[in-house]
Amino acid sequence: MTIKTLGILGGGQLAAFIAQAARTLGISPIIMTPHADDPAVAIADKVFIAPWRDAEHLDQFSRACDVITVDSENIDYAALNYLCGRAVLRPSLAALGIFQDRLSERTFLQALNIPSVPFAAIAYDGDIRDAMAELGLPAVLKTRFGGYDGKGQTAIQSTTQAQHAFMQIAEQPAIYEKFINFSKEISCVGARGLHGQIEFYDLIENQNENHMLRQSVVPAAVSETIQQQAQQIFTRIVQALDYVGVLAVEFFLLPDNTLLVNEIAPRVHNTGHFTLDACLHSQFTQHVRAICGLPLGTTQRLANATMRNIVGEEVYAAQQWLYTPNAALYLYGKKDARAGRKMGHVTTLSAL
Amino acid sequence: MTIKTLGILGGGQLAAFIAQAARTLGISPIIMTPHADDPAVAIADKVFIAPWRDAEHLDQFSRACDVITVDSENIDYAALNYLCGRAVLRPSLAALGIFQDRLSERTFLQALNIPSVPFAAIAYDGDIRDAMAELGLPAVLKTRFGGYDGKGQTAIQSTTQAQHAFMQIAEQPAIYEKFINFSKEISCVGARGLHGQIEFYDLIENQNENHMLRQSVVPAAVSETIQQQAQQIFTRIVQALDYVGVLAVEFFLLPDNTLLVNEIAPRVHNTGHFTLDACLHSQFTQHVRAICGLPLGTTQRLANATMRNIVGEEVYAAQQWLYTPNAALYLYGKKDARAGRKMGHVTTLSAL
Numbered sequence: 001m002t003i004k005t006l007g008i009l010g011g012g013q014l015a016a017f018i019a020q021a022a023r024t025l026g027i028s029p030i031i032m033t034p035h036a037d038d039p040a041v042a043i044a045d046k047v048f049i050a051p052w053r054d055a056e057h058l059d060q061f062s063r064a065c066d067v068i069t070v071d072s073e074n075i076d077y078a079a080l081n082y083l084c085g086r087a088v089l090r091p092s093l094a095a096l097g098i099f100q101d102r103l104s105e106r107t108f109l110q111a112l113n114i115p116s117v118p119f120a121a122i123a124y125d126g127d128i129r130d131a132m133a134e135l136g137l138p139a140v141l142k143t144r145f146g147g148y149d150g151k152g153q154t155a156i157q158s159t160t161q162a163q164h165a166f167m168q169i170a171e172q173p174a175i176y177e178k179f180i181n182f183s184k185e186i187s188c189v190g191a192r193g194l195h196g197q198i199e200f201y202d203l204i205e206n207q208n209e210n211h212m213l214r215q216s217v218v219p220a221a222v223s224e225t226i227q228q229q230a231q232q233i234f235t236r237i238v239q240a241l242d243y244v245g246v247l248a249v250e251f252f253l254l255p256d257n258t259l260l261v262n263e264i265a266p267r268v269h270n271t272g273h274f275t276l277d278a279c280l281h282s283q284f285t286q287h288v289r290a291i292c293g294l295p296l297g298t299t300q301r302l303a304n305a306t307m308r309n310i311v312g313e314e315v316y317a318a319q320q321w322l323y324t325p326n327a328a329l330y331l332y333g334k335k336d337a338r339a340g341r342k343m344g345h346v347t348t349l350s351a352l
Numbered sequence: 353m354t355i356k357t358l359g360i361l362g363g364g365q366l367a368a369f370i371a372q373a374a375r376t377l378g379i380s381p382i383i384m385t386p387h388a389d390d391p392a393v394a395i396a397d398k399v400f401i402a403p404w405r406d407a408e409h410l411d412q413f414s415r416a417c418d419v420i421t422v423d424s425e426n427i428d429y430a431a432l433n434y435l436c437g438r439a440v441l442r443p444s445l446a447a448l449g450i451f452q453d454r455l456s457e458r459t460f461l462q463a464l465n466i467p468s469v470p471f472a473a474i475a476y477d478g479d480i481r482d483a484m485a486e487l488g489l490p491a492v493l494k495t496r497f498g499g500y501d502g503k504g505q506t507a508i509q510s511t512t513q514a515q516h517a518f519m520q521i522a523e524q525p526a527i528y529e530k531f532i533n534f535s536k537e538i539s540c541v542g543a544r545g546l547h548g549q550i551e552f553y554d555l556i557e558n559q560n561e562n563h564m565l566r567q568s569v570v571p572a573a574v575s576e577t578i579q580q581q582a583q584q585i586f587t588r589i590v591q592a593l594d595y596v597g598v599l600a601v602e603f604f605l606l607p608d609n610t611l612l613v614n615e616i617a618p619r620v621h622n623t624g625h626f627t628l629d630a631c632l633h634s635q636f637t638q639h640v641r642a643i644c645g646l647p648l649g650t651t652q653r654l655a656n657a658t659m660r661n662i663v664g665e666e667v668y669a670a671q672q673w674l675y676t677p678n679a680a681l682y683l684y685g686k687k688d689a690r691a692g693r694k695m696g697h698v699t700t701l702s703a704l
Contacts, residue, residue, distance in 0.1 A: 002671075020372065023395070026670070026683035026696070043375070043395045277632055280655075280680050280701050289674065298677040302654040302701070303632075318378070322641065325650040328632050331378035344378075349632050349654070 003292040005030055005045075007065030007087070009052075009079070011038025013332040013342065014268050014284075015071035017276070019043050021284040027292060032061045039332045040071075052076035062087035069245060069291050073099045073266050074146055090194075090244045090291035091266045098241070099266045102144045102175050109261055112240055114233055116261040117252070122174040125166055131176035132162050138179040141165040143172045149340065150211020155179070180260065182252035186220050188230040189272035191246045191286040192238040194293040199286065200231050201279065201299045204271045206250075212340060216271045216307045218278065222253065229259050237264065246287040248272060270342070274305035277328050277347045303349040315343035324348065355644040357382055359417030359439070361431070363390025363399075365684040365694065366620050366636075367423035369628070371395050373636035379644060384413045391684045392423075404428035414439035421597060421643050425451045425618050426498055442546075442596045442643035443618045450593070451618045454496045454527050461613055464592055466585055468613040469604070474526040477518055483528035484514050490531040493517040495524045501692065502563020507531070532612065534604035538572050540582045541624035543598045543638040544590040546645040551638065552583050553631065553651045556623045558602075564692060568623045568659045570630065574605065581611050589616065598639040600624060622694070626657035629680050629699045655701040667695035676700065 006022045008015045011033030019029035019040050031044040034051050041047050046064060050057035058079060062068070067088045070080075073096055084093040098104045109116045120131035122141065132139065137159070143152035152172070154165045166174070185208065190200035205220035206213055220227075234249050248269030250262040272283035281289075281297030289296055310318050315337050321329045331344040358374045360367045363385030371381035371392050383396040386403050393399050398416060402409035410431060414420070419440045422432075425448055436445040450456045461468045472483035474493065484491065489511070495504035504524070506517045518526070537560065542552035557572035558565055572579075586601050600621030602614045624635035633641075633649030641648055662670050667689050673681045683696040 023685065024682050025674075026681075026685065042397055045394055280629055280678060285680075294671070294674050295677070297674075297680070300678075319646070322377075322646050322649075325647070326632060326652075328637075328649070329378075330376050333375065333378065 003027055003066040005064060005066045006288065006292065007032065007061055007068040008040065008044075008071055009033075009068065009075045009083075010071030011035060011040040011044075011047075012071050013039050013334075015040035016043060016332065017282070017284040018069065018071065018268065018287060021282065021288045025285070025288060025292075025294075027288065030061070030064050032057065037335060039334060042333065052079040053082075055082065058082050059086070067291050069287070070096065070267060072148075074148065091247070092241070092244070095241045095243055095266050099264050100145060102142055102147070103173070105264055106175065108240075109237075112236055114236060114261055115258065117180055118178040119175045122166065122176050125171070128162050128166055128176060132156075132159070135176060135178040137162070140177045140179055141169060141174050142177060143169050143174050145172070149213075149342075153211060180252050180254070180262075182260075183255045184220070184222065184253040185262070186222060186226075186230065186251045186253050186259075187216075187248050187269065187271040188234045188251070189246065189248045189269050189275070189283055190231070190234050190238075190299075191283070191290045191296055192243050193290045193296050194244050196239075197296050198235055198238065199296045199299045200234065201272060201275055201283065202301055203227050203230055204274070206271050210340070212311065212342075213270050213309055215309070216274060216305075218274050218301065218305045218307075223257075226253065226257065226259065233259065233261065245290045246272070246283050270309070270345075271307075273330075273345050274307040274347050275299075276330070277349060278303045278305040301352070303352060305347055305349050307345055307347045309342055310344035310346060312339045312341055312343065313337050318344055318346070321346045326350065355379055355418040357397075357416060357418045358640065358644065359384065359413055359420040360392065360396075360423055361385075361404075361420065361427045361435075362423035363387060363392040363396075364423050365391050365686075367392035368395060368684065369634070369636040370421065370423065370620065370639060373634065373640045377637070377640060377644075377646075379640065382413070382416050384409065389687060391686060394685065404431040405434075407434065410434050411438070419643050421639070422448065422619060424500075426500065443599070444593070444596070447593045447595055447618050451616050452497060454494055454499070455525070457616055458527065460592075464588055466588060466613055467610065469532055470530040471527045474518065474528050477523070480514050480518055480528060484508075484511070487528060487530040489514070492529045492531055493521060493526050494529060495521050495526050497524070501565075501694075505563060532604050532606070532614075534612075535607045536572070536574065536605040537614070538574060538578075538582065538603045538605050538611075539568075539600050539621065539623040540586045540603070541598065541600045541621050541627070541635055542583070542586050542590075542651075543635070543642045543648055544595050545642045545648050546596050548591075549648050550587055550590065551648045551651045552586065553624060553627055553635065554653055555579050555582055556626070558623055562692070564663065565622050565661055567661070568626060568657075570626050570653065570657045570659075575609075578605065578609065578611065585611065585613065597642045598624070598635050622661070622697075623659075625682075625697050626659040626699055627651075628682070629701060630655045630657040653704070655704060657699055657701055659697055659699045661694055662696040662698060664691045664693055664695065665689050670696055670698070673698045678702065
């Protein structure tokens with residue numbers, strides 16, 4: 001079946017870039033989001049503004065779309081589940097479900113024997129004490145559901161803090177993670193096509209600030225062996241899920257050169273934005289190709305790249321980047337420059 | 353003044369690419385076109401669908417836009433003239449006016465002492481005979497106004513054809529051009545900023561088919577001297593007009609290495625489409641930067657490129673290009689695949 005319409009659940013900048021990529025390939029982009037002023041709304045061919053659990057709108061949306069994808073793994077599960085029987089959802093409900101829950105994400109990795117950050121499940125207050133005894137301090141308490149950009153996370157340095165941490169996250173189901181003293185944060189962004197083709201972009205080295213991606217540098221300064229290990233782990237993850245689309249695996253690289261999986265995002269990823277400028281096919285085009293059953297494009301890099309997020313009020317000074325001739329500025333058109341909100345990014349290229 | 357809204361007269365694929373570039377820089381794109389199904393309509397923030405000479409819509413459009421540009425030099429002159437006193441038009445009315453008329457374009461080049469194709473002005477039937485005596489055969493008769501992609505052109509091989517040629521173009525004012533036996537067709541695409549900054553992309557080598565661009569290859573296989581000569585001519589043209597925006601100069605390169613100007617387009621240009629993939633800043637981003645008074649970006653090329661137009665019914669087989677991993681496909685979303693209509697293009701990259 002030839003895909004003519006592509007639905008996206010969510011209307012943020014990731015949705016906008018996917019929509020633009022779809023349009024360029026002759027596929028009509030359709031958005032469903034609860035927020036009328038989301039960036040992707042302006043460039044979609046059709047828009048459904050409705051709460052996630054509005055069955056009538058979900059019906060209309062599913063009928064309008066040949067294939068449906070998401071701009072976030074945190075789209076309401078009931079909505080995803082409702083759409084699943086009525087439309088083609090890529091990535092699958094199973095994959096999205098696993099990565100909506102930090103606990104099932106970790107259990108999935110354990111089942112595959114993929115090294116990840118040591119953790120314990122927290123359901124009750126008392127679990128924290130047990131986890132602390134087992135995994136020690138410092139640690140991080142993270143809600144199982146709905147966290148991103150450091151939201152729903154609490155660092156624990158001391159026994160006293162541990163006692164408060166569970167309250168701080170409103171006693172939601174959580175995981176207690178050992179704090180990892182890593183030497184680098186790395187991500188691997190790649191795609192798996194409908195017929196199993198896998199293509200990776202080069203490894204990306206990331207710097208965070210306030211639990212949020214500040215800057216990504218490509219290529220990551222890591223050995224060929226690390227690159228291969230990361231790609232092998234990526235491959236095992238996507239094959240185990242029969243995954244279709246772009247996916248990102250975030251790793252900690254330890255001082256002894258061990259790779260631990262930190263997090264998995266079943267979608268296009270902030271650390272992959274450099275592909276808009278440094279590669280012929282961006283992660284967004286690649287995602288559209290994958291979920292539409294089209295062949296994947298080359299992921300070869302044409303330049304070295306540094307991608308920097310423009311966050312909150314930084315957007316008011318963003319035009320300064322226009323004075324850097326080798327910098328490409330992307331503004332997302334969000335009206336409200338709230339603190340910690342991703343307002344745009346800028347990619348600087350240098351010769352290979 | 354900071355530009356927040358950018359108006360485009362015309363809604364074709366060039367307008368769509370300009371609109372997308374503007375949006376990415378945080379500038380809201382607004383379209384005015386007589387055709388509701390034009391490609392740019394779907395991605396503009398505001399659209400005015402009206403005939404060019406609809407004063408009320410022109411008023412509204414001019415009030416909505418901080419700066420106004422065109423996607424074609426052939427936008428109705430009366431409309432441009434009406435807007436000129438009411439809005440900021442870039443490029444200027446003077447520049448657009450000169451290049452709407454092949455005769456004034458040639459007189460302009462003569463005044464600058466820039467070598468172009470030998471021609472004679474044709475107003476009456478009898479002028480053809482005189483022109484034939486002066487310039488010889490073969491020749492081409494071209495209408496002064498409104499021609500593009502070979503429309504309004506008639507090749508003249510013989511005296512008999514010459515007698516019919518003027519009738520064939522409905523006795524419109526025309527120019528009679530000596531047929532040039534060139535060795536290459538070359539174009540120079542570049543931009544001039546509001547404060548006089550000039551940036552060129554590398555020279556492009558073009559192949560035509562049925563009077564229409566078939567394929568462009570970058571870099572053109574020409575000497576450094578030819579590149580410099582072309583850029584000098586470009587510079588003299590844009591400086592003479594105090595030109596602001598992207599402009600393309602098409603040249604014939606003769607077997608003796610002389611460069612003749614064939615045509616000038618005061619806008620983004622089909623032969624510059626390779627910049628979408630092979631450069632950090634496309635010609636569209638560069639045009640937006642120029643007309644908004646922003647600094648120009650680098651024009652450095654990251655790869656070698658071949659750009660091929662997808663014309664008419666070729667669009668039905670366009671998906672074949674997705675099987676070429678280093679090819680990027682652009683479809684313009686035009687519904688009617690008329691013969692000779694540009695429906696999309698594909699750019700193939702190879703390493704520098």
